[in-house]
Amino acid sequence: MTISLSRREFLQVSAALGGGFVLEFFFPVASSAATGATVTEVNAWIVIHPDDRVVIRIARSEMGQGTMTALAQLVAEELDCDWAQVSTEFASPNEHIKRNRIWGSMSTGGSMGVRSSQDYVRKAGASAREMLVMAAAAQWKVPAAECMAGNGVISHLPTRRTLRYGQVAAEAARLTPPKDVKLRDPGDWKIAGHSLHRLDIPDKVLGKPVFGVDVTLPGMLHASIAQCPVFGGKVRRIEAREVLKMRGVKKVVQEADFVAVVADSWWRANEALKKLVIEWDEGGNGKAGNETIEAMLREGLAAANLPQARKLGDTQAAMEAAAKVIEAEYQSPYLNHATLEPQTCTAWFRPDGFLEVWTSTQNGEASLSAAAEAAGLPLEQVEVHKMMLGGGFGRRGGPQDFVKQGVAIAKAMQGVPVKLMWSREEDMQHGYYRPASIVRMKAGLDRQGRLIAMHTRIACPSILKVLRPDAITKEGIDFTAVRFFNDMPYAVPNQQVDYAMRNGHVPVGYWRGPGQQNAFYRECFIDELAIAAGKDPVEYRLSMLKPDDKNRSVLEAAVKAAGWGSALPPGVYRGVAVADGFGSFTAMVAEVSVSAQGEPAVQRIVVAIDSGHVVNPDTCRAQAESNVVFGLGSILYQKNNVKNGRIVESNFHDFTLPGIAEMPKVETVLVPTGGFWGGHGEPALLPLAPAVCNAVFAATGKRIRSLPVDPLDLRKS
Amino acid sequence: MLELIVNDRSHSVDVEPEMPLLWVLRDHLALPGAKYGCGIALCGACTVHVDSEPVRSCTLPVSAAVGKKIVTIEGLSQDGLHRVQQAWIDHEVPQCGYCQTGMIMSAVSLLARYPKPTDADIDAAMTNLCRCGTYARVRTAIHALAEAPATPAVKDR
Numbered sequence: 001m002t003i004s005l006s007r008r009e010f011l012q013v014s015a016a017l018g019g020g021f022v023l024e025f026f027f028p029v030a031s032s033a034a035t036g037a038t039v040t041e042v043n044a045w046i047v048i049h050p051d052d053r054v055v056i057r058i059a060r061s062e063m064g065q066g067t068m069t070a071l072a073q074l075v076a077e078e079l080d081c082d083w084a085q086v087s088t089e090f091a092s093p094n095e096h097i098k099r100n101r102i103w104g105s106m107s108t109g110g111s112m113g114v115r116s117s118q119d120y121v122r123k124a125g126a127s128a129r130e131m132l133v134m135a136a137a138a139q140w141k142v143p144a145a146e147c148m149a150g151n152g153v154i155s156h157l158p159t160r161r162t163l164r165y166g167q168v169a170a171e172a173a174r175l176t177p178p179k180d181v182k183l184r185d186p187g188d189w190k191i192a193g194h195s196l197h198r199l200d201i202p203d204k205v206l207g208k209p210v211f212g213v214d215v216t217l218p219g220m221l222h223a224s225i226a227q228c229p230v231f232g233g234k235v236r237r238i239e240a241r242e243v244l245k246m247r248g249v250k251k252v253v254q255e256a257d258f259v260a261v262v263a264d265s266w267w268r269a270n271e272a273l274k275k276l277v278i279e280w281d282e283g284g285n286g287k288a289g290n291e292t293i294e295a296m297l298r299e300g301l302a303a304a305n306l307p308q309a310r311k312l313g314d315t316q317a318a319m320e321a322a323a324k325v326i327e328a329e330y331q332s333p334y335l336n337h338a339t340l341e342p343q344t345c346t347a348w349f350r351p352d353g354f355l356e357v358w359t360s361t362q363n364g365e366a367s368l369s370a371a372a373e374a375a376g377l378p379l380e381q382v383e384v385h386k387m388m389l390g391g392g393f394g395r396r397g398g399p400q401d402f403v404k405q406g407v408a409i410a411k412a413m414q415g416v417p418v419k420l421m422w423s424r425e426e427d428m429q430h431g432y433y434r435p436a437s438i439v440r441m442k443a444g445l446d447r448q449g450r451l452i453a454m455h456t457r458i459a460c461p462s463i464l465k466v467l468r469p470d471a472i473t474k475e476g477i478d479f480t481a482v483r484f485f486n487d488m489p490y491a492v493p494n495q496q497v498d499y500a501m502r503n504g505h506v507p508v509g510y511w512r513g514p515g516q517q518n519a520f521y522r523e524c525f526i527d528e529l530a531i532a533a534g535k536d537p538v539e540y541r542l543s544m545l546k547p548d549d550k551n552r553s554v555l556e557a558a559v560k561a562a563g564w565g566s567a568l569p570p571g572v573y574r575g576v577a578v579a580d581g582f583g584s585f586t587a588m589v590a591e592v593s594v595s596a597q598g599e600p601a602v603q604r605i606v607v608a609i610d611s612g613h614v615v616n617p618d619t620c621r622a623q624a625e626s627n628v629v630f631g632l633g634s635i636l637y638q639k640n641n642v643k644n645g646r647i648v649e650s651n652f653h654d655f656t657l658p659g660i661a662e663m664p665k666v667e668t669v670l671v672p673t674g675g676f677w678g679g680h681g682e683p684a685l686l687p688l689a690p691a692v693c694n695a696v697f698a699a700t701g702k703r704i705r706s707l708p709v710d711p712l713d714l715r716k717s
Numbered sequence: 718m719l720e721l722i723v724n725d726r727s728h729s730v731d732v733e734p735e736m737p738l739l740w741v742l743r744d745h746l747a748l749p750g751a752k753y754g755c756g757i758a759l760c761g762a763c764t765v766h767v768d769s770e771p772v773r774s775c776t777l778p779v780s781a782a783v784g785k786k787i788v789t790i791e792g793l794s795q796d797g798l799h800r801v802q803q804a805w806i807d808h809e810v811p812q813c814g815y816c817q818t819g820m821i822m823s824a825v826s827l828l829a830r831y832p833k834p835t836d837a838d839i840d841a842a843m844t845n846l847c848r849c850g851t852y853a854r855v856r857t858a859i860h861a862l863a864e865a866p867a868t869p870a871v872k873d874r
């Protein structure tokens with residue numbers, strides 16, 4: 001198959017526009033197409049140029065986690081091409097629809113990018129390799145079994161003839177793909193499994209325009225947006241007359257739930273928006289605040305007949321028989337994703353009725369659906385160009401609010417392309433926040449201090465209620481709200497987990513490692529139990545983990561690498577935590593000091609991860625480092641308060657991101673045991689808060705049960 | 718009309734004198750390497766050089782940059798890669814990359830002032846915020862540059 005029609009169409013239209021960087025970026029095939037050389041799509045994932053360049057199509061998004069390069073490595077490994085010839089392009093969501101979703105899932109979240117597509121992308125690579133071999137064998141009129149492929153060259157062994165992939169790609173593409181292909185043993189990997197340089201980095205250090213906010217089209221205008229500060233509110237009335245006189249301002253777009261100013265530069269649009277008189281209908285949520293939300297969650301904790309996310313044994317009877325009963329309540333606040341690139345979407349209604357959208361999205365297909373819905377167009381008449389994300393962390397997947405808005409604004413501009421970018425203030429106050437939650441845990445210990453019963457009550461807003469209501473069980477369980485309790489690895493004979501879904505008006509969403517608050521609660525509480533039992537926190541955990549549990553082996557690996565029990569510098573203390581999630585097993589030892597002013601400083605983190613297989617070790621280590629800093633902000637500083645129905649924080653002065661001085665030493669120990677595929681984007685976040693807070697307890701004797709840490713609580717008195 | 722010298726080229730721009738330099742660069746001069754992150758000079762994604770000093774361009778009125786030598790990431794190197802950019806590739810520093818153009822501009826300034834910076838120098842100068850958490854590699858890359866001879870590194874790609 002040669003380049004598909006829709007792609008050619010796009011190239012023609014774009015050429016009429018004078019082209020531009022966007023084309024270079026998304027369509028590396030364009031240059032060859034323009035020179036008349038035949039570019040061959042061997043299969044949906046692999047395009048080969050006559051000069052042997054290989055373009056690997058990537059269906060998932062790239063937000064710095066390295067999935068783009070890792071997937072290319074897996075395809076290239078099986079294709080057995082020359083890695084130096086490999087580049088990537090994002091698969092087109094429009095073609096995806098027209099070709100019956102040929103690229104599988106485009107969703108990029110849950111640390112799934114590699115693990116949930118590794119099988120079919122590797123098979124695509126292997127299948128293409130076999131087809132190239134068959135094509136060469138046919139040309140030589142020899143049995144394919146006498147030929148072998150390697151490093152982009154097919155060799156006929158008996159005659160020592162060779163052909164390059166680029167020479168036979170066109171013939172190969174006409175062949176019927178093999179039914180079954182054998183995948184390489186990861187032990188034999190030459191391209192996958194190695195720390196190759198990420199393919200997206202050179203453009204990023206050069207400052208090339210690769211992000212959603214960098215899109216530029218001829219005649220493009222810029223938009224800044226305001227939504228009702230109170231979630232759920234609507235626009236009642238605006239006074240636009242004065243603003244429309246401001247320099248560069250082209251239009252004020254009023255929709256039911258937002259107002260946008262369109263101007264010839266973003267600054268002009270945003271200045272005008274600040275001066276625009278907007279009267280909001282705040283709806284019924286204008287009085288909600290931290291107190292009403294806490295009261296809502298506490299009502300849930302006290303409610304009778306809650307649905308049970310786990311029931312093992314007889315918790316009540318075991319609790320009554322216990323030698324010691326320990327109870328604790330933990331909580332954590334709403335948190336914004338704070339992607340450094342604010343939400344953005346560029347949309348253009350072409351003269352021929354086709355809609356093109358450029359956006360930083362974690363799910364190209366979801367963006368396509370959102371754009372089509374907002375435009376009132378069939379999916380086939382919309383294209384989404386996936387740009388690099390300036391951070392995602394879950395914000396740009398499920399909710400496609402920014403795409404719907406960008407399309408609505410462009411629709412009002414009748415054929416003029418418009419780039420919408422949110423201000424930081426808008427981004428901070430209109431997120432899909434990590435849910436605030438309160439959890440009560442009650443444990444029964446026997447005379448030896450063993451945990452024989454655990455009863456957990458969770459009050460937490462439901463992410464699924466907002467983003468995927470169909471995924472809530474008929475009993476009313478949202479798995480993202482109960483995980484780490486309903487799947488706790490510790491061998492505790494009597495367990496009960498109750499879930500109170502209390503939703504409130506603040507939109508909630510997948511925030512990196514959704515449910516990770518529960519890992520904080522559980523692993524700190526286990527620490528409390530170990531201390532109550534007079535046991536070492538590591539020994540206490542190991543005593544409850546089965547011999548073949550990978551939670552045990554990662555815990556042992558982390559403890560060994562950290563030198564658990566060895567001497568530490570004065571004032572430095574250790575804490576430990578273990579958690580499995582997103583397909584991987586993770587354990588961590590944190591070394592922390594606490595200043596006289598009560599400020600914790602994380603000195604060193606040792607994290608062990610078993611993800612089964614590792615495609616790019618360096619990228620996996622980078623993700624562990626990333627999770628440490630991301631989580632550190634939530635431990636030390638971050639909280640989104642709610643007052644008068646709105647989020648109080650507005651920018652980085654009151655929602656603090658850690659800086660370089662707070663970055664601890666991170667040592668990542670990769671201990672892949674094979675046989676399964678786990679993720680890396682989120683797992684290292686899971687044990688961070690409990691490991692750090694357990695170390696803070698070791699340092700101060702004070703137990704942190706609410707995040708972020710308040711230094712006043714830890715100050716030496 | 719305001720006269721600006723950006724990356725050794727003169728530009729006449731017809732904009733409000735109070736428009737921040739960032740938006741003149743991004744929306745009027747087609748130089749989108751400097752990024753908007755906060756608009757209040759906190760995150761540093763907008764860092765460019767003005768007369769060799771690192772400046773948060775999101776709050777600097779363009780009028781204050783008239784007649785001065787402005788350098789953006791696009792003009793950092795005349796021949797491909799500046800050695801700091803090369804070090805960023807060698808040490809696999811960026812993740813999403815959004816903050817990194819500003820981070821690189823700050824690092825270039827730091828190394829110009831202190832060719833062998835201490836960790837404390839790095840902490841004081843590298844105030845750019847990174848949501849992905851690339852700080853450890855930023856530090857490693859800067860230290861590596863301090864150790865390396867001040868000639869462009871060999872490209873390995």
